[in-house]
Amino acid sequence: MPETVASSAWVDLPDSSCIKPLQWVGGLDGYIEMIDQTKLPNTLVYIDCRDPETVFAAIQRLSVRGAPAIGIAAAMGLVLGVRDFSGSDPAAFVARVDEVAEYLATSRPTAINLFWSLDRMKRCAASLSRESSPSVGDMKSGLLREAIAIRDEDARSCRAIGQFGASLIPEDGAVITHCNAGSLATAEYGTALAPMYAAHDAGKKFTVYVDETRPLLQGARLTAWELTRAGIDTVLICDNTAAHLFKQDRVQLVITGADRIAANGDAANKIGTYGLAVLAKAHNIPFHVAAPSSTFDFETLCGDDIPIEERHPDEIRRGFGTLTAPEDVACYCPAFDVTPASLIDGLITEQGIIAPVTSERIRQVLRF
């Protein structure tokens, strides 16, 4: 009964006003319904993915982006790639799973969740093959269950972040966020935006100032879109306007996401996050980072050890399809910066809020 596999997995998640970037529709013969994020904010278009090639292409052209969302898409894409396997030999089926996983893993190089998620699917297939008298049909259903579990665990993790963080949101006040660490980057609900959705769902009134987030405008294109759609009072600003808002006492809180958090609590996130943290500190405004425990990298001792990707100058010079700078002017275009733990008042995780941000407290709360 593959149909019940898919539908039962959804029941314990409460309804929310937030958008879901991708879902599995139907049973084992179903498909992935995915928002094409490259068309946002102008048009809400869904893509139906019925084979792994379509999923591969969607990940590659950023129709789905955000580390957790990419991991979910890959897991579901793997199911699409193995469900038509016509043999009955469990070992041959496991080999097919590995092959499709290998293929999907080459869709993007950086997001750690992509590899983590595909590894988990491969381990699941191997484990199912070791059960007594395994049938390939049951293994297919088991893999669909696992893919949906990956999605639902991420959704629950985001909910938990939301519940822990909601009390921080100032009633009748305002919060600033940077980039998109929202529903669109996860199963639903997001990380940095989760406390805002939770507070909104609980009836709290507040304003979210959204940094547009140059150069790729994830704040303007994605965060402003999903927050306004959810009915949350949203005001878009240029990145350079946050300090002026702080000075006028118009903001009481900053929450951003993170791409990687070192063992000591230093957090890498979208370029501009560090400056926002320094400005918040200078104005005595609490600065929090929201991320699931999977974002913590205990192999990396401190922020200095996190490599910073540099992007192509044209993201600045031609960011909007128009040349807005001298064609050949040099640009410095780092994708990320690192905010030291000393500037972070709390790390909002699905296990609770880590504050103060120290190596010891991180290990205590996350039980590492």
Next chain:
Amino acid sequence: MPETVASSAWVDLPDSSCIKPLQWVGGLDGYIEMIDQTKLPNTLVYIDCRDPETVFAAIQRLSVRGAPAIGIAAAMGLVLGVRDFSGSDPAAFVARVDEVAEYLATSRPTAINLFWSLDRMKRCAASLSRESSPSVGDMKSGLLREAIAIRDEDARSCRAIGQFGASLIPEDGAVITHCNAGSLATAEYGTALAPMYAAHDAGKKFTVYVDETRPLLQGARLTAWELTRAGIDTVLICDNTAAHLFKQDRVQLVITGADRIAANGDAANKIGTYGLAVLAKAHNIPFHVAAPSSTFDFETLCGDDIPIEERHPDEIRRGFGTLTAPEDVACYCPAFDVTPASLIDGLITEQGIIAPVTSERIRQVLRF
């Protein structure tokens, strides 16, 4: 001999690699040759203005912008509007001068230099009419001389700012600037960029990081263009990247311009300047403001009394001819912010560098 009027006024200004946004070409029968700044950085197009209507339109559509440059354009535009006066009555000629000045003053509402410059031209006409047996022909030549004097005084003022500020530029180091307070905003050489031109002309090697300056990208479109054209090592950055550069010790100085400086030294400038000043202070990097004494407003006691213009949301939502945010999302789009004197290490004026920045020191240096 109107030809000599025009050419003689240029002799004592040294050559520079910097661009001139507008010049008077020829004698009394000449014209204004003006860069159409709306076409930058893609195309360098000059507009020839031979009547006041063309000047009016050029100011209105921002082909010429920057308070000093607008004042110069208006003064020269006034000459274009009165040179064909066919009567011989000095009083009637003065009335015509007032009429054309009245017309040009309505081209833009804010820039104080526009009104200051036209008032000076009117006073000049009135004064010439009081000379013994004035001829209208001599009065016309006198007005052209005055317009060119306004331009040349601004150019000299910018040179002086450059000379005073050049020693601050770090040899083999880097400086950040925000918006465009360069040649294009003045007669030539600029205010914030003047110390960089002066240091470059003196053979110093350094890098200028240019904030692109959202939403209207004056940094990307104008500053990056004029600095690269002058052969100065230029690196364009998103506004949110300055803090990351400071953290890496890659910058030793910040210089910006100002739109108005209050009696206590608080300075209004393009949105983003205040945040840059806070970030500079947090990293112990000197922050200077360069402006001529005409930018000081002794009627305004402190920055809180400076009104902040709010711009249309579409400057953020559709800044590049493309919709990059939800169509109806609210935006907060102040054109300026105010940097308190306490964050400014020095005010670079044509009279010298004012440091520390206090009311007393300002009055001393500017002799008010």
